[in-house]
Amino acid sequence: MKRTILSFAVMIIVILLVSFLLIAMVGSDIPTSLASFFRGIGGSTCAMAEVLVRATPLMLAALGVSVGFRTGFLNIGAEGQLYLGAISITWLGMTFPTLPAPLMLVLSLVLGFLSGGLWALIPGFLKAKFGLSEVINTIMLNYIAINLVGILVRTSLKDPTYPYPMSPMLPASTNFLQLLSPTRLHAGLLLALVCAALVYLLMFRTTLGFCMRAVGLNARACQCSGIAVSKYVIISSLISGGLSGLAGVSEIAGLHHRLIEGISPSYGYLAIIVSLLGRNNPVGIVFASLGIAALQVGSMSMQRSSGVPTSIASIIMGLVVIMILSRKSLFRCKEA
Amino acid sequence: MELVVLSSFLAATVRMAAPIALAALGETISEKAGVSNIGVEAIMLSGAYFSFWAMFQSGNVYVAVFAGILGGAGASLIHAFLSLRCKADQTIAGLALNFLFLGLTSFLFLMQFGKTTTLPSITVLKPVALPLLSNIPIIGEALFAQDPFVYVLYLMVILLMVFFYKTEWGVILHAVGEAPRAADTAGIKVHAVRYLACTANGVLGGLGGAYLTLVKLGFFQENLTGGKGYIALVAVILGRRNPLGVLIAALVIGSAEALQIRLQTLGSTIPSQAFSMLPYVVTVLVLMLSMGKGHDPAALGLPYERDKR
Numbered sequence: 001m002k003r004t005i006l007s008f009a010v011m012i013i014v015i016l017l018v019s020f021l022l023i024a025m026v027g028s029d030i031p032t033s034l035a036s037f038f039r040g041i042g043g044s045t046c047a048m049a050e051v052l053v054r055a056t057p058l059m060l061a062a063l064g065v066s067v068g069f070r071t072g073f074l075n076i077g078a079e080g081q082l083y084l085g086a087i088s089i090t091w092l093g094m095t096f097p098t099l100p101a102p103l104m105l106v107l108s109l110v111l112g113f114l115s116g117g118l119w120a121l122i123p124g125f126l127k128a129k130f131g132l133s134e135v136i137n138t139i140m141l142n143y144i145a146i147n148l149v150g151i152l153v154r155t156s157l158k159d160p161t162y163p164y165p166m167s168p169m170l171p172a173s174t175n176f177l178q179l180l181s182p183t184r185l186h187a188g189l190l191l192a193l194v195c196a197a198l199v200y201l202l203m204f205r206t207t208l209g210f211c212m213r214a215v216g217l218n219a220r221a222c223q224c225s226g227i228a229v230s231k232y233v234i235i236s237s238l239i240s241g242g243l244s245g246l247a248g249v250s251e252i253a254g255l256h257h258r259l260i261e262g263i264s265p266s267y268g269y270l271a272i273i274v275s276l277l278g279r280n281n282p283v284g285i286v287f288a289s290l291g292i293a294a295l296q297v298g299s300m301s302m303q304r305s306s307g308v309p310t311s312i313a314s315i316i317m318g319l320v321v322i323m324i325l326s327r328k329s330l331f332r333c334k335e336a
Numbered sequence: 337m338e339l340v341v342l343s344s345f346l347a348a349t350v351r352m353a354a355p356i357a358l359a360a361l362g363e364t365i366s367e368k369a370g371v372s373n374i375g376v377e378a379i380m381l382s383g384a385y386f387s388f389w390a391m392f393q394s395g396n397v398y399v400a401v402f403a404g405i406l407g408g409a410g411a412s413l414i415h416a417f418l419s420l421r422c423k424a425d426q427t428i429a430g431l432a433l434n435f436l437f438l439g440l441t442s443f444l445f446l447m448q449f450g451k452t453t454t455l456p457s458i459t460v461l462k463p464v465a466l467p468l469l470s471n472i473p474i475i476g477e478a479l480f481a482q483d484p485f486v487y488v489l490y491l492m493v494i495l496l497m498v499f500f501y502k503t504e505w506g507v508i509l510h511a512v513g514e515a516p517r518a519a520d521t522a523g524i525k526v527h528a529v530r531y532l533a534c535t536a537n538g539v540l541g542g543l544g545g546a547y548l549t550l551v552k553l554g555f556f557q558e559n560l561t562g563g564k565g566y567i568a569l570v571a572v573i574l575g576r577r578n579p580l581g582v583l584i585a586a587l588v589i590g591s592a593e594a595l596q597i598r599l600q601t602l603g604s605t606i607p608s609q610a611f612s613m614l615p616y617v618v619t620v621l622v623l624m625l626s627m628g629k630g631h632d633p634a635a636l637g638l639p640y641e642r643d644k645r
Contacts, residue, residue, distance in 0.1 A: 122620075141616075315443060321432035326418055
């Protein structure tokens with residue numbers, strides 16, 4: 001226990017020292033930079049809303065990743081699944097622009113969940129039935145999805161009136177409710193919180209969740225005691241991808257209102273870090289996504305006013321994960 | 337006329353393939369020893385940045401290449417430390433590495449050059465035509481009138497073919513990746529071999545990254561590799577971890593890229609993404625088709641713990 005506390009204390013000190021060092025290296029004043037960092041995340045309603053806006057897709061995708069991780073399905077493909085969700089709502093809005101808003105909402109969520117889920121089902125099925133590594137397959141599917149978006153916004157989903165590769169503005173019926181005008185906060189956050197509650201119930205309060213976690217802990221023992229391992233891996237991949245698909249829906253419906261390339265600045269990969277930080281636990285993920293979002297938003301503010309490059313956020317995230325991975329071994333922690 | 341076009345197309349293919357092939361050969365060594373590193377992207381980025389930096393500071397290409405190698409090896413050894421010493425999940429470790437080096441290289445670059453308005457550049461390496469060989473019609477120009485990195489690549493393919501399949505060391509490397517416990521029982525130092533394999537991965541990946549700045553571009557920018565590290569993983573699988581296979585896979589991927597650029601200049605209406613997508617689609621298909629043949633080293637991605645059964 002002592003060692004655990006010590007290890008976390010050392011981690012925090014190292015992160016702070018590295019951040020100070022990096023800020024000093026670019027010749028910026030440390031107190032001013034930190035002040036602008038905190039002003040960026042909490043200085044105004046707008047700033048706080050911006051953190052929540054960024055946390056929304058991270059939360060949804062990370063919830064998806066965590067469901068996969070718990071079942072032993074290492075889903076690196078949240079990025080691609082997110083884009084599939086975004087494609088699905090764009091297609092829906094462009095094909096049936098006259099649907100009433102409530103129906104549109106339900107359809108876009110169902111369709112987004114299914115398209116993200118089916119995208120993840122491919123590597124899930126290949127892993128469950130044929131033992132193929134999901135890591136490589138999910139990475140490949142990320143690139144395929146990103147290129148697919150590139151093709152679609154230049155061809156069938158393109159706005160013919162603009163020369164740029166993007167879809168037309170979607171009908172207002174697809175839009176999520178704006179929560180706190182004039183900030184960019186939208187109902188996607190509520191969706192993410194509801195999903196967090198649902199994932200908690202699913203994983204810790206149902207037989208299905210119990211079996212999925214059991215498969216993740218020891219697939220061989222499950223096989224021996226008659227739990228159909230491959231079935232649960234497949235279900236888990238579907239749910240995992242579905243939640244990331246919802247992240248894509250939420251980004252389009254709440255924020256962009258049209259499909260463009262690069263709507264996700266690596267949210268799918270960040271989600272893996274969020275899930276790791278949140279220990280694959282829905283409550284942990286809610287807080288971890290807020291933390292990572294705050295780190296990013298704050299570093300952007302720091303770049304604007306103190307000239308510290310935003311890449312500092314990426315360095316710190318990489319460092320945090322490396323320290324988490326090495327912590328137990330370096331400090332000889334004996335916790336489970 | 338057509339021959340000239342074909343020849344320049346082939347030459348472009350080789351230039352596209354070289355960095356991918358170098359990094360993929362490194363990853364092949366690492367995976368054969370049982371360490372799967374999806375952080376090739378980080379290794380290449382590190383190699384690209386540090387070689388650019390050294391070239392800019394010293395103007396000496398040997399120093400630059402050495403710096404690129406060190407940068408790549410450093411990145412790879414962080415991953416090796418996490419995977420071997422800390423027995424961490426190798427995929428997560430690779431991912432963390434990618435974030436760390438994406439941030440680190442951009443940060444260092446902006447710190448040094450961010451305040452200048454002109455893009456800092458270095459003179460790129462000139463091609464060296466090999467006598468006689470470069471006179472072979474069509475392929476001579478493409479294969480043997482390239483820069484020294486490409487010749488290093490050819491040499492590496494040959495050396496690794498011999499090393500993997502004709503030497504005792506190759507057997508040891510395979511043993512460590514297939515059956516680490518048996519290798520340990522036979523007196524092989526499993527972790528030492530794995531650390532060496534990871535270092536080799538870093539050296540070759542660093543060279544691949546250095547190629548991008550020292551030969552191809554002559555400048556550095558944020559996220560310069562833009563996914564080439566992941567493409568290298570594709571080449572490893574398509575080439576089935578055979579050095580010659582990896583080279584051929586990289587050439588096929590390189591030709592897709594070269595074709596895409598050619599079509600764009602010709603004003604084709606097909607979105608270029610359709611071509612960029614191909615290698616990934618092919619990889620998934622190849623993985624599906626080669627199902628159940630068990631090509632992966634048996635201990636790939638698994639930490640070896642001596643005191644556990």
